[in-house]
Amino acid sequence: MIPPSVAPLQQQNWQQCLRDAVTSPRELLDILALPANLLDDIEAVCRDFPLRVPRPYLDNIEKGNPYDPLLRQILPLTEERLTTPGFSLDPLEEIPANACRGLIHKYPNRALLITTSACAIHCRYCFRRHFPYTENSNSRAQWQQAMDYLSNHKEINEAILSGGDPLNLSDKHLEWLISSIAEIPHIKHIRIHTRLPVVIPQRITEDLISTLKSTDKNCIMVVHCNHGNELSRAVITGLKTLKDNGITLLNQSVLLAGINDHADTLAALGEKLFSAGVLPYYLHLPDKVQGTAHFDISEAQALSIYRELQAKVSGFLLPRLVREIPGQTSKTLVHEPVSGD
Numbered sequence: 001m002i003p004p005s006v007a008p009l010q011q012q013n014w015q016q017c018l019r020d021a022v023t024s025p026r027e028l029l030d031i032l033a034l035p036a037n038l039l040d041d042i043e044a045v046c047r048d049f050p051l052r053v054p055r056p057y058l059d060n061i062e063k064g065n066p067y068d069p070l071l072r073q074i075l076p077l078t079e080e081r082l083t084t085p086g087f088s089l090d091p092l093e094e095i096p097a098n099a100c101r102g103l104i105h106k107y108p109n110r111a112l113l114i115t116t117s118a119c120a121i122h123c124r125y126c127f128r129r130h131f132p133y134t135e136n137s138n139s140r141a142q143w144q145q146a147m148d149y150l151s152n153h154k155e156i157n158e159a160i161l162s163g164g165d166p167l168n169l170s171d172k173h174l175e176w177l178i179s180s181i182a183e184i185p186h187i188k189h190i191r192i193h194t195r196l197p198v199v200i201p202q203r204i205t206e207d208l209i210s211t212l213k214s215t216d217k218n219c220i221m222v223v224h225c226n227h228g229n230e231l232s233r234a235v236i237t238g239l240k241t242l243k244d245n246g247i248t249l250l251n252q253s254v255l256l257a258g259i260n261d262h263a264d265t266l267a268a269l270g271e272k273l274f275s276a277g278v279l280p281y282y283l284h285l286p287d288k289v290q291g292t293a294h295f296d297i298s299e300a301q302a303l304s305i306y307r308e309l310q311a312k313v314s315g316f317l318l319p320r321l322v323r324e325i326p327g328q329t330s331k332t333l334v335h336e337p338v339s340g341d
């Protein structure tokens with residue numbers, strides 16, 4: 001049940017928020033009082049990967065500050081057009097693991113479903129910005145092939161809904177997907193990776209909660225939050241509502257140069273997440289995808305930040321520092337967390 005404190009969230013429909021997202025570079029500069037001379041560069045970059053920012057997210061960005069850590073996540077920069085050695089279009093080698101339309105099977109016990117190509121926000125560091133979504137978009141009939149794959153692979157006990165962003169789907173479609181997966185006896189966990197609760201908190205509705213509670217499988221939501229400023233009051237209220245309704249909440253952040261590459265920033269993020277009922281789970285080194293080299297952090301820098309973070313937070317607030325290496329059977333731990341107090 002949605003508590004009265006969430007009622008204001010319902011006043012603005014989440015689908016309306018999706019439709020109203022800012023996609024015009026000129027409008028972005030106007031709203032955020034940024035210099036107009038950035039316009040030509042932004043427009044050129046947007047031809048490859050368009051701008052998209054939901055207005056509730058924009059509300060958390062400081063006007064007139066070109067270095068705001070939330071702005072840097074959505075602002076197209078000319079650096080995206082550079083070709084950098086060591087960076088590729090498919091750094092995680094997901095395409096060879098594309099077992100059938102809409103399904104990636106990289107790790108033995110879990111399979112990832114590309115539920116949609118659409119995202120509420122376009123994160124400039126996105127590791128799937130070059131992913132062949134058109135070859136992975138499924139109609140309901142085409143999903144049967146993915147469901148058959150899950151049924152036939154008894155070693156898979158977890159289905160991960162990914163995308164794009166699975167919460168971009170209507171509740172009806174989401175419920176259909178979840179119930180189809182839930183019919184497969186050996187699937188124990190259904191995990192949803194999403195940025196929607198962070199960028200459009202209006203997405204947390206009674207209908208969504210009913211959908212998530214409609215299965216007796218373990219339902220885990222991994223929200224993708226990179227900075228404490230993303231956790232507005234509305235976001236925190238929405239997350240707490242999910243938690244109060246029995247949804248396990250974890251967070252995965254990407255360690256991004258110029259955005260959250262300081263131990264204090266990460267410590268503040270962990271505390272704020274915890275107060276919203278979310279456990280910091282993964283801190284990812286950025287994947288080496290073309291167009292994102294300006295966000296990159298070396299392993300040595302990451303470890304140095306991580307050691308500092310370890311000294312600042314309790315063990316339960318320390319995410320695992322990981323990177324993804326193609327061909328490995330799991331994410332690779334860059335550093336083992338020491339046991340906390």
Ligand code: SF4
Nearest residue numbers: 119122123126164195
């Ligand atoms: S929400 Fe995820 S998939 Fe979508 S643009 Fe951002 S990082 Fe990429």
